[in-house]
Amino acid sequence: MPRAEAFPHIAVRATDIRKRYGGVVALNGVSLTVAEGEVFGIIGPNGAGKSTLFDILCGITRPTSGRVEVLGQDVGQMSPHLAARHGVGRTFQRTAVFGEGTVRENLLYGRHIGFRHSVIGRIFQSETYRTERRAFDEKAEDVLTLCGLQDERDRTANVLAYGVQRRLAIAVALMSDPKILFLDEPAAGMNGRETADFISLVEAIAPGRTVVIVEHDMTVIKALCGRALVVVDGRPVTIDAPGQVFRHPEVISAYLGADDE
Numbered sequence: 001m002p003r004a005e006a007f008p009h010i011a012v013r014a015t016d017i018r019k020r021y022g023g024v025v026a027l028n029g030v031s032l033t034v035a036e037g038e039v040f041g042i043i044g045p046n047g048a049g050k051s052t053l054f055d056i057l058c059g060i061t062r063p064t065s066g067r068v069e070v071l072g073q074d075v076g077q078m079s080p081h082l083a084a085r086h087g088v089g090r091t092f093q094r095t096a097v098f099g100e101g102t103v104r105e106n107l108l109y110g111r112h113i114g115f116r117h118s119v120i121g122r123i124f125q126s127e128t129y130r131t132e133r134r135a136f137d138e139k140a141e142d143v144l145t146l147c148g149l150q151d152e153r154d155r156t157a158n159v160l161a162y163g164v165q166r167r168l169a170i171a172v173a174l175m176s177d178p179k180i181l182f183l184d185e186p187a188a189g190m191n192g193r194e195t196a197d198f199i200s201l202v203e204a205i206a207p208g209r210t211v212v213i214v215e216h217d218m219t220v221i222k223a224l225c226g227r228a229l230v231v232v233d234g235r236p237v238t239i240d241a242p243g244q245v246f247r248h249p250e251v252i253s254a255y256l257g258a259d260d261e
């Protein structure tokens with residue numbers, strides 16, 4: 001298996017990805033590469049296969065055929081814990097914050113992959129536990145500040161405004177210091193102000209990382225992405241600058257034909 005050192009400039013390499021769900025062909029031959037440091041968009045009408053592709057790229061779902069390497073490793077062989085240790089962070093289309101927990105408790109969940117102390121060590125406040133706890137506190141404060149959540153740290157997640165919950169989901173992902181961040185419709189359901197805040201947040205966290213964003217909101221894609229892939233009916237139609245993709249006749253007809261766009 002090629003190692004990251006072999007492709008220092010490639011963060012994601014997907015080759016001929018196909019996915020079937022019974023009789024449904026969700027993806028029909030998608031290939032792409034994302035360079036390290038790139039903010040890459042994935043767009044397409046509802047049901048086009050974006051989330052399926054997203055889940056395959058970040059290792060949640062196995063493709064029926066094809067291969068995905070993220071940071072030089074085959075994601076098919078990575079458990080979620082391994083993926084996090086390997087530098088892969090992700091947030092999903094359906095917000096997955098722990099609603100009953102406080103903002104800080106959610107961050108602790110994001111960090112727990114980095115905790116190696118045992119329960120016994122915790123009870124006796126071992127040196128390892130104290131060191132990890134200190135590292136968590138420092139990291140949590142940095143992430144809270146970066147994500148504009150300082151004043152929310154002790155609030156229960158499910159009382160937060162929707163846009164704030166979505167920022168919390170990103171904050172949780174940032175707790176494991178991801179080198180690559182996958183975001184599936186991060187701005188869905190946000191109002192204009194929340195979307196603008198979200199764009200600023202991604203601009204702040206993108207330097208030094210690779211970001212892959214699935215998003216319907218073209219304001220977000222245009223503001224953040226150098227290139228975007230358009231998926232229509234499970235097929236890649238074009239990969240181009242966001243300002244250019246709607247010049248493509250097949251993209252225009254796919255969007256005109258979609259009743260809910």
Ligand SMILES: Nc1ncnc2c1ncn2[C@@H]1O[C@H](COP(=O)(O)OP(=O)(O)OP(=O)(O)O)[C@@H](O)[C@H]1O
Nearest residue numbers: 021024025026044045046047048049050051052053
């Ligand atoms: N687990 C599944 N079982 C069966 N069919 C599925 C499954 N997941 C996705 N599909 C089908 O695969 C196709 C692509 O779905 P997918 O969720 O990837 O689209 P999408 O582009 O993310 O849509 P949206 O814009 O609504 O988020 C759809 O026809 C969908 O019904």
Ligand SMILES: [Mg+2]
Nearest residue numbers: 050051052093
């Ligand atoms: Mg989706």
